[in-house]
Amino acid sequence: xxxxxxIIEFLDNDQLKVGYxxxxxxxxxxxxxxRGRHISIGGDRVVVVHQKTSEDGFPGFARELSxxxxxxxxxxxxxxxxxxxxxxxxxxxxxxxxxxxxSESSPDAVSAVFRSLSEDTLFFRRKGTQFLPxxxxxxxxxxxxxxxxxxxxxxxxxxxxxxxxxxxxKTIEVTPDLSPLLDRLYGWMRHKSGDALGTLLxxxxxxxxxxxxxxxxxxxxxxLDPHGDRFLVMAGIDEPFPSGVASAAAALDPHIHDxxxxxxxxxxxxxxxxxxxxxxxxxxTMKHEGDTIVVGIHIADVSSFIAKGDxxxxxxxxxxxxxxxxxxTVRMFPDRLSTDLASxxxxxxxxxxxxxxxxxxxxxxxxxxxxxxxxxxxRRLSYxxxxxxxxxxxxxxxxxxxxxxxxALHLQQERASRGAITVRRPEFQIHVDESGIHVGKLDPNSPxxxxxxxxxxxxxxxxxxxxxxxxxxVIYRTQEPRDASAVPDxxxxxxxxxxxxxxxxxxxxxxxxxxxxxxxxxxxxxQASSPIRxxxxxxxxxxxxxxxxxxxxxxxxxxxxxxxxxxESTEQEIRGIExxxxxxxxxxxxxxxxxxQPMNAFVLDRKGNIELEDCYLRGKLQIPGSDxxxxxxxxxxxxxxxxxxxxxxxxA
Numbered sequence: 001x002x003x004x005x006x007i008i009e010f011l012d013n014d015q016l017k018v019g020y021x022x023x024x025x026x027x028x029x030x031x032x033x034x035r036g037r038h039i040s041i042g043g044d045r046v047v048v049v050h051q052k053t054s055e056d057g058f059p060g061f062a063r064e065l066s067x068x069x070x071x072x073x074x075x076x077x078x079x080x081x082x083x084x085x086x087x088x089x090x091x092x093x094x095x096x097x098x099x100x101x102x103s104e105s106s107p108d109a110v111s112a113v114f115r116s117l118s119e120d121t122l123f124f125r126r127k128g129t130q131f132l133p134x135x136x137x138x139x140x141x142x143x144x145x146x147x148x149x150x151x152x153x154x155x156x157x158x159x160x161x162x163x164x165x166x167x168x169x170k171t172i173e174v175t176p177d178l179s180p181l182l183d184r185l186y187g188w189m190r191h192k193s194g195d196a197l198g199t200l201l202x203x204x205x206x207x208x209x210x211x212x213x214x215x216x217x218x219x220x221x222x223x224l225d226p227h228g229d230r231f232l233v234m235a236g237i238d239e240p241f242p243s244g245v246a247s248a249a250a251a252l253d254p255h256i257h258d259x260x261x262x263x264x265x266x267x268x269x270x271x272x273x274x275x276x277x278x279x280x281x282x283x284x285t286m287k288h289e290g291d292t293i294v295v296g297i298h299i300a301d302v303s304s305f306i307a308k309g310d311x312x313x314x315x316x317x318x319x320x321x322x323x324x325x326x327x328x329t330v331r332m333f334p335d336r337l338s339t340d341l342a343s344x345x346x347x348x349x350x351x352x353x354x355x356x357x358x359x360x361x362x363x364x365x366x367x368x369x370x371x372x373x374x375x376x377x378x379r380r381l382s383y384x385x386x387x388x389x390x391x392x393x394x395x396x397x398x399x400x401x402x403x404x405x406x407x408a409l410h411l412q413q414e415r416a417s418r419g420a421i422t423v424r425r426p427e428f429q430i431h432v433d434e435s436g437i438h439v440g441k442l443d444p445n446s447p448x449x450x451x452x453x454x455x456x457x458x459x460x461x462x463x464x465x466x467x468x469x470x471x472x473x474v475i476y477r478t479q480e481p482r483d484a485s486a487v488p489d490x491x492x493x494x495x496x497x498x499x500x501x502x503x504x505x506x507x508x509x510x511x512x513x514x515x516x517x518x519x520x521x522x523x524x525x526x527q528a529s530s531p532i533r534x535x536x537x538x539x540x541x542x543x544x545x546x547x548x549x550x551x552x553x554x555x556x557x558x559x560x561x562x563x564x565x566x567x568e569s570t571e572q573e574i575r576g577i578e579x580x581x582x583x584x585x586x587x588x589x590x591x592x593x594x595x596x597q598p599m600n601a602f603v604l605d606r607k608g609n610i611e612l613e614d615c616y617l618r619g620k621l622q623i624p625g626s627d628x629x630x631x632x633x634x635x636x637x638x639x640x641x642x643x644x645x646x647x648x649x650x651x652a
């Protein structure tokens with residue numbers, strides 16, 4: 001058929017379109033549509049052929065055709081057409097169907113049939129330009145599916161309306177109809193289930209905010225304890241221990257010294273911790289033997305109370321770590337074990353995993369041994385008290401602490417010579433209790449903190465050395481060397497310099513193979529110094545105690561790999577919870593105490609990003625200026641939303 005100069009309707013991306021045939025070459029048609037778009041199509045895509053006209057008259061004809069076909073479609077009854085075929089199961093052309101329904105086969109009638117049957121697919125299935133009637137069973141099945149889909153869409157719309165109402169409502173009355181929905185919302189928020197309710201809430205708010213919104217809804221509905229910690233609730237973390245775990249802890253007996261352990265109970269031991277620390281997992285001793293100084297680093301031996309696979313061990317493997325939040329602490333073990341029997345409390349006999357190190361008079365290391373022991377702490381010192389005893393030169397000076405501090409400085413300098421970074425920024429601390437929000441700064445470079453830090457690094461480094469030499473499978477921490485030439489370690493702790501320095505470090509990783517830990521300046525490093533608070537440390541300790549007792553180690557390499565993978569993922573989750581909680585309480589503190597007050601901020605860049613001097617909180621100026629990065633700016637809070645984790649600043 002020669003179609004040049006004809007108006008046609010053709011299939012374009014499975015849709016019927018109107019076009020004017022400008023040119024025909026064999027079976028290829030050069031077509032222009034009403035918008036002037038040029039298309040090349042095959043002749044087999046032509047469905048309807050209309051009258052011949054000029055190209056100038058084509059746009060007007062296309063508009064008239066659209067109106068005419070639309071009118072014809074309003075007359076169309078697809079179900080009546082289907083019934084009139086009487087179950088005839090063959091393919092019909094649009095011309096045949098138009099003749100049957102309209103009693104004519106005019107181009108506009110054919111177009112109306114084709115479009116109507118393409119839009120309503122309940123009764124016919126299109127095959128190219130032909131239509132095959134569906135069987136009665138097929139139509140019935142499709143009707144049922146559509147009814148269910150319609151019901152689902154209506155239910156979803158109703159659910160969306162209900163959620164929007166709950167989001168906006170200041171108070172929520174829990175009716176019998178609403179209660180199941182709130183239970184679903186609680187289950188989704190706590191257990192991260194794949195409930196469609198949660199997906200819908202994420203669409204209505206945003207994925208990052210959805211769980212916060214769910215928490216606020218449940219709180220207003222009285223479904224949550226207002227005194228509970230929102231971040232633990234949202235993370236699905238239960239503070240109470242299962243009854244079986246609590247019973248197992250209650251059944252534990254206090255430590256009794258036995259001949260299989262070295263007896264250090266007559267050697268005065270001391271601890272240095274924060275005043276409110278209850279899980280005390282390290283203590284120290286020191287004695288002189290001629291010109292030799294013998295330092296004992298004693299770690300709480302939790303493995304003496306717990307065996308692999310018992311209820312306490314399994315629960316600790318699930319919890320992975322104690323979680324420290326400004327307003328709350330969720331312990332890895334019940335208090336009976338974590339703050340009592342295993343904790344190195346003053347005046348009580350306690351089992352210990354001991355690393356004993358010998359130094360000469362110039363503080364050079366001569367050798368070490370690792371053993372199981374019993375100790376008795378006779379002094380509990382706070383960091384402040386220990387700092388005073390180290391710094392003072394009068395009669396209150398403590399020679400033992402001064403010597404240990406001098407050894408710690410020597411160890412720190414040795415590590416620095418091997419590339420370790422020894423300068424750390426002061427840490428912002430925030431604590432929340434019934435009396436309010438308390439903030440402060442912690443100096444990680446104070447004498448006592450350097451002392452404790454260096455002794456723990458020494459303990460863990462020597463433990464790694466022992467494991468490597470004795471082929472003992474443990475979990476190591478490694479860190480690839482940083483690009484030390486990129487940013488020199490000048491000791492300048494301003495945010496820009498600190499950020500540049502931090503970015504030179506590679507991420508530390510867990511491994512079953514000993515390797516360099518560049519940040520600490522050690523050839524091998526493991527963590528066995530916090531078994532009360534970290535499950536991976538307990539597992540490492542269990543390996544050591546079995547080795548020291550000449551027993552088979554409880555964990556093979558495959559088991560350690562599983563523990564390692566879980567430790568890495570859980571560590572990130574817990575860090576995320578702690579960061580979110582800390583950020584929330586910092587914003588809450590600022591909203592209560594600093595509204596309308598000028599504060600100093602460090603300018604990070606020309607985009608308006610700043611960092612508050614007092615709490616290291618980062619935010620953005622409402623209107624960025626031309627302030628030089630590194631300069632100090634006086635700012636005030638412009639807007640703040642602790643629940644959303646949002647804050648914006650303006651110039652003071």
